[in-house]
């Protein structure tokens with residue numbers, strides 16, 4: 001295998017990508033060449049405009065993580081960060097104050113926003129930022145693509161007994177950052193998604209891949225939104241590459257983030273098997289050839305296999321790069337020999 005494509009959200013996906021790249025470079029993945037390329041298609045529905053700046057959390061988390069600039073404790077933003085800009089904005093009484101913008105991070109958003117204002121696409125901006133963050137370490141072997149260059153935003157309808165309708169809609173970032181996903185997400189609205197177009201290179205990255213991986217990202221507001229970009233799902237079912245996923249749900253709950261709330265919001269069972277069956281088997285109009293669950297969920301393997309998806313229970317805790325590389329190796333091993341669809 002020489003070309004791997006990964007559909008990624010923020011923290012979970014970025015952490016997986018670190019281990020995947022480590023595994024490739026150290027030859028730990030069976031049948032994967034050490035100079036194999038990794039193309040990351042990142043979710044952009046978390047994006048928001050704030051203080052006149054375009055913030056792209058999932059693109060930046062992947063970029064900072066693979067460029068070794070991420071703050072490992074927070075899982076987002078820059079390490080060695082300072083907060084003078086945010087503090088000064090608060091002193092001016094500028095709202096919102098709940099979204100933390102570090103000074104170093106602000107520079108990224110300034111570069112991105114002024115390039116967008118100058119007419120560059122999000123793809124071109126991302127390519128420019130990655131020349132600083134990815135090229136020195138990964139050369140041309142890692143590419144980061146936004147799922148679309150069009151504006152897409154996930155909004156969340158929540159109960160609000162002060163409004164006549166009894167509900168109000170907040171941006172996903174307010175739901176997650178200010179409300180800590182502490183209230184039920186009654187409805188998810190993916191503003192602009194149906195009219196969005198895949199960014200340049202996205203469809204080819206799926207159809208030309210030797211392997212497509214769904215990392216343990218949020219299956220609804222990260223992988224789900226990428227799959228929601230028109231033509232992406234068709235590319236996933238048409239590609240000759242095996243498609244393998246890793247469950248973000250372990251022991252009935254998410255490891256980090258808010259996958260549990262999001263799955264509940266769309267009526268999907270919050271379990272390793274539930275997510276695998278939600279993605280569905282390629283042989284049954286779904287997108288998966290293989291699905292890895294954690295050893296804690298080994299009893300769910302049979303249910304996934306019965307749906308036509310190869311399944312195995314392996315350790316899925318990304319405790320360090322070697323552990324994550326072992327997960328990636330298990331994913332490759334599970335489907336490495338899969339027969340491309342047109343030979344079934």
Ligand code: FO1
Pocket residue numbers: 009010011046055056057058060061076077098099100101105173176177257
């Ligand atoms: N997450 C938080 O929990 N609190 C924050 O203040 C916060 C700020 C922030 C700024 C830039 C950025 O790229 C990410 C940021 N995040 C913050 C994380 C963000 O909400 C998540 O990375 C995803 O959007 C959800 O997966």
